[in-house]
Amino acid sequence: MPTSRRVVLAARPDGIPQSQHFRIEAADTPALKPGEILVRNQFLSVEPAMRGWVSAVANYAQPVGIGEVMRSFASGEVVASEHPGFAPGDRVTGLFGWQELAAVPASAVQRKVTETDLPLSTSLGIMGINGLTAYFGLLDVGLPKPGDTVVVSTAAGAVGSAVGQIAKLMGCRTVGIAGGAAKVRQCLEDFGFDAAIDYKATNDIVGAIAEACPNGVDVYFDNTSGAISDVVMRHLAVKARVVVCGTASVPSWDPWPTGPRPERHLLVKRARMESFVIFDYAHRFGEALPRLAAWVRAGRLRYAEDVLEGIEAAPDAIASLYRGENRGKRLIRLHP
Amino acid sequence: MPTSRRVVLAARPDGIPQSQHFRIEAADTPALKPGEILVRNQFLSVEPAMRGWVSAVANYAQPVGIGEVMRSFASGEVVASEHPGFAPGDRVTGLFGWQELAAVPASAVQRKVTETDLPLSTSLGIMGINGLTAYFGLLDVGLPKPGDTVVVSTAAGAVGSAVGQIAKLMGCRTVGIAGGAAKVRQCLEDFGFDAAIDYKATNDIVGAIAEACPNGVDVYFDNTSGAISDVVMRHLAVKARVVVCGTASVPSWDPWPTGPRPERHLLVKRARMESFVIFDYAHRFGEALPRLAAWVRAGRLRYAEDVLEGIEAAPDAIASLYRGENRGKRLIRLHP
Numbered sequence: 001m002p003t004s005r006r007v008v009l010a011a012r013p014d015g016i017p018q019s020q021h022f023r024i025e026a027a028d029t030p031a032l033k034p035g036e037i038l039v040r041n042q043f044l045s046v047e048p049a050m051r052g053w054v055s056a057v058a059n060y061a062q063p064v065g066i067g068e069v070m071r072s073f074a075s076g077e078v079v080a081s082e083h084p085g086f087a088p089g090d091r092v093t094g095l096f097g098w099q100e101l102a103a104v105p106a107s108a109v110q111r112k113v114t115e116t117d118l119p120l121s122t123s124l125g126i127m128g129i130n131g132l133t134a135y136f137g138l139l140d141v142g143l144p145k146p147g148d149t150v151v152v153s154t155a156a157g158a159v160g161s162a163v164g165q166i167a168k169l170m171g172c173r174t175v176g177i178a179g180g181a182a183k184v185r186q187c188l189e190d191f192g193f194d195a196a197i198d199y200k201a202t203n204d205i206v207g208a209i210a211e212a213c214p215n216g217v218d219v220y221f222d223n224t225s226g227a228i229s230d231v232v233m234r235h236l237a238v239k240a241r242v243v244v245c246g247t248a249s250v251p252s253w254d255p256w257p258t259g260p261r262p263e264r265h266l267l268v269k270r271a272r273m274e275s276f277v278i279f280d281y282a283h284r285f286g287e288a289l290p291r292l293a294a295w296v297r298a299g300r301l302r303y304a305e306d307v308l309e310g311i312e313a314a315p316d317a318i319a320s321l322y323r324g325e326n327r328g329k330r331l332i333r334l335h336p
Numbered sequence: 337m338p339t340s341r342r343v344v345l346a347a348r349p350d351g352i353p354q355s356q357h358f359r360i361e362a363a364d365t366p367a368l369k370p371g372e373i374l375v376r377n378q379f380l381s382v383e384p385a386m387r388g389w390v391s392a393v394a395n396y397a398q399p400v401g402i403g404e405v406m407r408s409f410a411s412g413e414v415v416a417s418e419h420p421g422f423a424p425g426d427r428v429t430g431l432f433g434w435q436e437l438a439a440v441p442a443s444a445v446q447r448k449v450t451e452t453d454l455p456l457s458t459s460l461g462i463m464g465i466n467g468l469t470a471y472f473g474l475l476d477v478g479l480p481k482p483g484d485t486v487v488v489s490t491a492a493g494a495v496g497s498a499v500g501q502i503a504k505l506m507g508c509r510t511v512g513i514a515g516g517a518a519k520v521r522q523c524l525e526d527f528g529f530d531a532a533i534d535y536k537a538t539n540d541i542v543g544a545i546a547e548a549c550p551n552g553v554d555v556y557f558d559n560t561s562g563a564i565s566d567v568v569m570r571h572l573a574v575k576a577r578v579v580v581c582g583t584a585s586v587p588s589w590d591p592w593p594t595g596p597r598p599e600r601h602l603l604v605k606r607a608r609m610e611s612f613v614i615f616d617y618a619h620r621f622g623e624a625l626p627r628l629a630a631w632v633r634a635g636r637l638r639y640a641e642d643v644l645e646g647i648e649a650a651p652d653a654i655a656s657l658y659r660g661e662n663r664g665k666r667l668i669r670l671h672p
Contacts (some may be wrong), residue, residue, distance in 0.1 A: 225599040244602045258594045263561045266580045266611035273609045275602035 002026035006099030007314045009054055012063075015252035016322045017054050019315035022070060029101035037109070038080040039092060040100045045073035045124040046308075046317040046330040047158075048223075048246050057253055070098040070314070075113065075123045076334075081203050091116075093123040098314050100334055111285070115293050119142055125329035126303040127292055129278060133245065134162035135288045136281045138221060139170075141274050142243045146171030148218035150235070151209070153195075153228050154248055156183035158303070158329035161191040163221045165301050168192055172219070175212045177265045179324055186327070190302055205231050216240070216269075224249040230260050236269045244275040248322065304328025310335060338362035342435030343406045345390055348399075351588035352658045353390050358406065358518055358651035366439035368418045373445070375428060375438045377412035378530045381460040382644075382666040383494075384559075384584050393589055406434040406650070411459045412670075413447065427452075429459040433516070434650050436670055447621070451629050461494050461665035462639040463628055465614060469581065470498035471624045472617045474557060475506075477610050478579045482507030484554035485573070487545070488529075489564050494518035494639070494665035497527040499557045500639050504528055511548045513564055515660055522663070526638055541567050552576070552605075560585040567598050572605045580611040585656065590662040640664025646671060 010023040033039055042185050053071050064071050074096035078086050083106045086092070094109040096102035113123045125131065138158075144150055150167040154160045155176025164174045164187070176187035176196040187196035195212040202208045209217075209231055222229050226249030233242070250257055260288030262273060272285060281288075295301035306326040313332050321330055337460060346359040368374055389407050390400050410432035414422050419442045422428070430445040432438035436488060449459045461467065473495075480486055486503040490496045492514025500510045500523070512523035512532040523532035531548040540542045545553075545567055552573030558565050562585030568613050572578070586593055617624075631637035642662040649668050657666055 047350050222599070225597060229599075244599050247599050247603065248598075250597070250600075253600050256596045256600075259597045261561060261583075261586070261595045262591045262598065262609070263558070263565075263580050263583050263611070264586075264589050264592075266609060267583065267613075270611055270613050270616060272611070273598065273602060273605055275599070275608070277603075280606060 001210065001232055003029045004101035005311050006097070006098060007311060008067055009064045009070055010066070012056055012066060013054060014254065016051055018319045020317035021054070024311065025316070026097070027101075031100055032080060032103055034082050036082050036103050036105055037078050037086045037092075039074070039076045039096050039104060040079045041074040041076035041096055041100055041102060041334055042086060042193055043075045043121050043124055044098050044311070044314065044332040044334065045129070046314075046321055046332065047073070047129065047319075048248050048321060050318050051322070055253075063258070073110070073124055073129055074098070075120050076102075076127075087187055090125075091120055093128060098143060098311070098332075099276045100311060110282075111289075118269055118293065118296065121305060121307070121333075122296070124331060125290060126162060126296060126301060130158035130286055130329055131162050131279065131292045131301075131303075133188075133278045134159050134166055135292060136284070137245050137276055138163050138166050138219070140281070141276050142219040142221060142241050144170045144172050144219050148172045148323055149175065149213050149215060150172065150219040150221065151175045151177065151213065151217045151232055152221045152223070153177045153232075154223040154246075155196060156186045156191070156304075156327075157223065160221070160223055161187070161303065161328075162301065164191050164193050165295075166308050167219070169295065169300060175209075175217075177232075181187060182327070186304065199228055203211060206234070206282045209235050219243065221245060226250055226259070233260070233265045236265055236271050238269050238271075240271040242271065242273040244273055251322075298311065306330045308332045339365045340432070340435060340437035341647050343399045343604050344403055344646060345400045345406055345446055346358060346402070348392055348402060349390060350590065352387055352655055354655045355651035357390070357563055360647060360651070362382045363437075365437055368416060368439055370418050372418050372439050372441055373414050373422045373428075374416040375410070375412045375432050375440060376415045377410040377432055377436055377438060377670055379457050379460055380594065380647070380650065380668040380670065381409035381465070382454065382650075382657055382668065383465065384654075384657060386583055386654050387658070391589075398439050399431065401437070405432060408434045409446070409460055409465055410434070411456050411464075412438075421450075427456055427459075429464060434647070434668075436647060446618075454629065456630065457641060457643070457667055457669075458632070458639070460667060461496060461641060462632060462637060463625060464530040466494035466629045466665055467498050467637075467639075468617065468621060469495050469614045470502055470513055471628060472614060472620070473504050473579050473581050474499050475554070476556060476617070478577050480506045480508050480555050484580070485549050485551060486555040486557065487511045487513065487553045487559045487568055488559070489513045489568075490559040491583070492522045492527070492640075492663075493559065495581065496557070496559055497523070497639065497664070498637065500527050500615050501631075503555070505631065505636060507549075511545075511553075513545075513568075518663070520635060522640065526640065531575070535564055545571050554613050555579065557581060562586055562595070569596070569598055569601045574605050574606040574607075576605055578607065578609040580609055587658075640667045644668045
């Protein structure tokens with residue numbers, strides 16, 4: 001008798017995966033092989049990057065196969081273990097997939113979640129991939145200095161809001177770009193941005209960025225690409241660093257979209273565009289997590305969560321993220 | 337009675353400056369103010385970057401004014417001095433402009449040329465701005481490692497040929513891209529590239545680059561932008577570094593040209609595009625020049641010169657460079 005449900009990739013999307021590209025299946029409790037653990041997931045993660053994980057276009061990982069469980073981060077509790085390092089009751093986070101029960105090798109575990117004073121859900125957001133992406137992307141790639149002007153796109157999002165707050169902690173002036181009055185309010189009131197621009201409301205984004213960044217943009221943490229980035233690129237300061245973190249505004253890379261060539265901006269401003277993949281920093285997560293936890297506990301690093309209820313919410317969750325419907329880190333809470 | 341001739345900017349070009357944008361004037365020997373020196377130029381330099389120096393579009397320096405002597409590097413001999421650091425007979429190189437006699441403050445001198453065993457002309461090429469651009473652009477921005485594949489556009493040019501040879505000295509595999517059979521032959525026979533691609537002759541540049549770079553491109557030293565770069569970007573290796581040095585293939589930035597967006601290449605390959613301005617490295621020229629000189633003396637760093645005769649050749653010299661008519665570092669030899 002099936003004891004678990006899981007979300008599998010039903011068809012390969014062209015662009016952003018929609019609900020029809022997924023299918024919910026019933027499954028039996030999987031049998032554990034030596035070295036594996038059985039995790040009862042409590043939270044499934046939903047991230048913009050998951051679009052790439054189902055794309056046939058070149059990416060940093062093999063795409064999820066048709067009929068395979070959708071790859072995702074998840075957090076839950078170990079309920080059975082055939083690995084000496086894990087015992088029932090351990091709280092763990094890792095690549096457990098969009099499923100209620102996951103039988104995974106220990107290598108799928110990103111870490112045991114030992115901050116028992118913080119909600120388990122944070123292990124998927126501010127204390128997980130989003131916080132770590134903000135931390136290493138901003139600090140290691142963006143190289144912010146006190147007094148720098150740091151501009152962030154999708155500034156109310158899970159990564160963007162952390163970037164803005166960490167940049168403030170580093171002594172920078174922060175400017176957020178977000179879509180809609182509610183997100184702009186979040187940027188200013190919850191995440192402490194010095195200025196926030198509603199790109200949907202303004203009819204002069206060029207003027208708005210120029211006004212918010214009178215000395216130019218020293219660090220641009222770019223989660224969108226597209227028209228917003230094209231404007232920010234015109235306002236780079238000398239020696240600016242553009243951190244290419246995501247391309248949320250680009251619906252499809254087939255056909256490959258065009259835009260203003262960046263070379264002259266880079267030349268004139270001796271500037272840099274650089275990207276990174278957070279998994280390359282795995283060996284340094286232990287350096288970031290205590291700092292992130294301390295900031296969260298001190299109330300200096302705030303986060304918003306947007307929690308959907310039940311695995312039934314999964315198939316539309318990525319598409320809805322790209323429609324901008326979330327308010328903070330999107331999670332799916334399971335009810336086992 | 338006029339004793340000198342000089343080339344002034346007669347009109348502001350839209351794009352690449354042509355001969356009609358310059359005017360040759362006669363001038364008297366200038367009177368020296370305290371702190372100035374009088375230099376009799378022997379060689380005037382012609383560089384792709386000079387297009388930017390007369391452009392009204394944002395640049396890293398103020399544009400040359402209408403009626404002003406064309407800014408340029410030049411090398412010559414001090415014939416009179418009102419500065420205690422210089423004496424008649426000193427060989428000097430610096431921003432002396434397109435003129436036979438230059439009265440300039442000492443700050444215009446880039447350096448005294450003390451390598452008396454090397455031709456004075458090298459102070460404008462391999463021992464000057466071109467060699468220094470190749471040296472710092474490749475080593476400081478491109479960060480080549482032994483075994484890396486380094487691709488260079490305008491590979492037979494003054495900068496590109498030096499980049500290729502320095503990359504070889506660093507243990508890299510080098511692939512040059514150049515236009516025409518003669519330049520490809522130069523790349524292979526004179527500058528030791530491991531492979532060279534004639535972008536004008538091939539009808540499959542994608543295949544040619546893929547074949548020449550089976551493990552991808554670790555460093556792309558880009559002097560062109562445009563269609564060639566768009567192809568190279570598709571072949572970046574993980575952690576690739578794109579050194580944006582010039583945009584020779586872009587005839588005008590007004591209107592701003594578009595091209596395939598680079599963000600996804602950068603993301604998928606955790607790659608970087610970065611630019612630099614050689615003047616920012618002025619404090620480190622003293623570290624590079626002895627190494628460059630040693631390589632030149634040892635025959636490990638070869639250079640080609642393309643010498644035009646007489647100041648009359650100056651007005652068309654930049655346009656002709658962009659037409660690809662030069663074979664090596666373009667200079668104008670004066671005959672005082």
